[in-house]
Amino acid sequence: MEVSILPLQRTLDVRSGDNLLEALRTHRIPVSYSCMAGRCGTCRCRIVSGNVLMTGASDTNQPAANGQSVLACQATLIEDCVIEIPEVDEVVVHPSKIMKTTVVGIEDLTHDIKRVRLALSKPFEFSPGQYASLQFTPHHIRPYSMAVTANAEEVEFHIRVVPGGRVTSYVSTELKQGDSVRLSGPLGTAYLRRKTSDSLICIAGGTGLAPILSILRGMAEHGMANPVHVYFGVKSPLDIYGVRWLDELKERLPNLTAHVVVTSSNVQSAYRSGVVTEAVNSDWGSLKGWRAYVAGAPVMVEAASILLRQKGILAEHVYADAFYASGV
Numbered sequence: 001m002e003v004s005i006l007p008l009q010r011t012l013d014v015r016s017g018d019n020l021l022e023a024l025r026t027h028r029i030p031v032s033y034s035c036m037a038g039r040c041g042t043c044r045c046r047i048v049s050g051n052v053l054m055t056g057a058s059d060t061n062q063p064a065a066n067g068q069s070v071l072a073c074q075a076t077l078i079e080d081c082v083i084e085i086p087e088v089d090e091v092v093v094h095p096s097k098i099m100k101t102t103v104v105g106i107e108d109l110t111h112d113i114k115r116v117r118l119a120l121s122k123p124f125e126f127s128p129g130q131y132a133s134l135q136f137t138p139h140h141i142r143p144y145s146m147a148v149t150a151n152a153e154e155v156e157f158h159i160r161v162v163p164g165g166r167v168t169s170y171v172s173t174e175l176k177q178g179d180s181v182r183l184s185g186p187l188g189t190a191y192l193r194r195k196t197s198d199s200l201i202c203i204a205g206g207t208g209l210a211p212i213l214s215i216l217r218g219m220a221e222h223g224m225a226n227p228v229h230v231y232f233g234v235k236s237p238l239d240i241y242g243v244r245w246l247d248e249l250k251e252r253l254p255n256l257t258a259h260v261v262v263t264s265s266n267v268q269s270a271y272r273s274g275v276v277t278e279a280v281n282s283d284w285g286s287l288k289g290w291r292a293y294v295a296g297a298p299v300m301v302e303a304a305s306i307l308l309r310q311k312g313i314l315a316e317h318v319y320a321d322a323f324y325a326s327g328v
Helices: 020-026 166-173 204-223 243-252 274-284 298-310
Strands: 001-004 010-013 044-049 052-054 062-064 069-071 076-078 081-084 097-108 113-120 130-137 141-145 154-160 178-187 200-205 228-234 256-262 291-295 317-321
Touching: 001 020, 052 069, 081 256, 113 166, 113 178, 130 166, 130 298, 141 154, 141 204, 154 166, 154 204, 178 291, 200 204, 200 274, 200 298, 204 228, 204 243, 228 274, 243 256, 256 274, 274 298, 291 298, 298 317
Parallel strands: 001 081, 200 228, 200 291, 228 256, 291 317
Antiparallel strands: 001 010, 044 069, 044 081, 052 062, 052 076, 097 113, 097 178, 113 154, 130 141, 130 178
16 A cells, blocks of 8 residues: 655555554654644644544544545554645654643733743753643643743743633632642644744734744744744733733844734723734735744634735644633
8 A cells, every 4th residue: 555745755655554653654754743642733734635544533433535634643544645744844753741840930920811830840842832731630731832942940831810710710729839730742733933034923812922922932042033023912901911021032033023902992002902913914915925823712813814824824834723711
């Protein structure tokens, strides 16, 4: 049985029943992966022709055919097919880990956003823009994006407290310094692509600023000189945070321009007013040849992604991991 790999123009001899990710790794095809359990999304690829069988994602095996995206770690090869893998030159492999961390800092960034810093018990590798699952107790588990780049000492998360939210209420009222938190990851595909000189646009809503800060910090660490425009949308002036960090990053990224957009304001504000996607639409006629990072509530992420594609950015160059409110 043969599997053709695009854009490498390579054909692999495989057996029916082989796992797609294992087949790629056996034949030394560069592919991103992490958890190998269908959770992180890192090994996503596309079926150009033929069929594979999706296993592990549900109790019932489901076929996936032409044009569908699949997770290689959950795909079983059953016939000749053509598979497209993304951005061969941007492969990241950070083996998924589960580790104990310790709360070393909790502070208020706004009236409803907490900055939580966790000391690491061992090195934790991830790419800027990725996220992790945090288990505060067996009943309080939630994914959050790292707001910093990887280091050997600690990671940082920005957590918005949702009224009535089970997990965030725990973080707000019970979590304290010295508590243990189980961290699992890294997860997500909206990580910094370093091997490009394309202009970048980043759109963040609320605590979606956290992964964008991580991406910008990663750019600074790697000496990237790409022109980059950041649009940070919030509901009111009380929700604005992180401006000091953005200003500091401008010193390290001279081609960075930051736009803070406030949806509603009853007082005179130094920031732009309106909806963040409307600001992007107003500022740019075409973004052809650009790349984009989008983070925030699913509704905003979807609207921004549609807009960016309409402006000319290729769908595969719009990187986004939307967080849903379930279990907050």
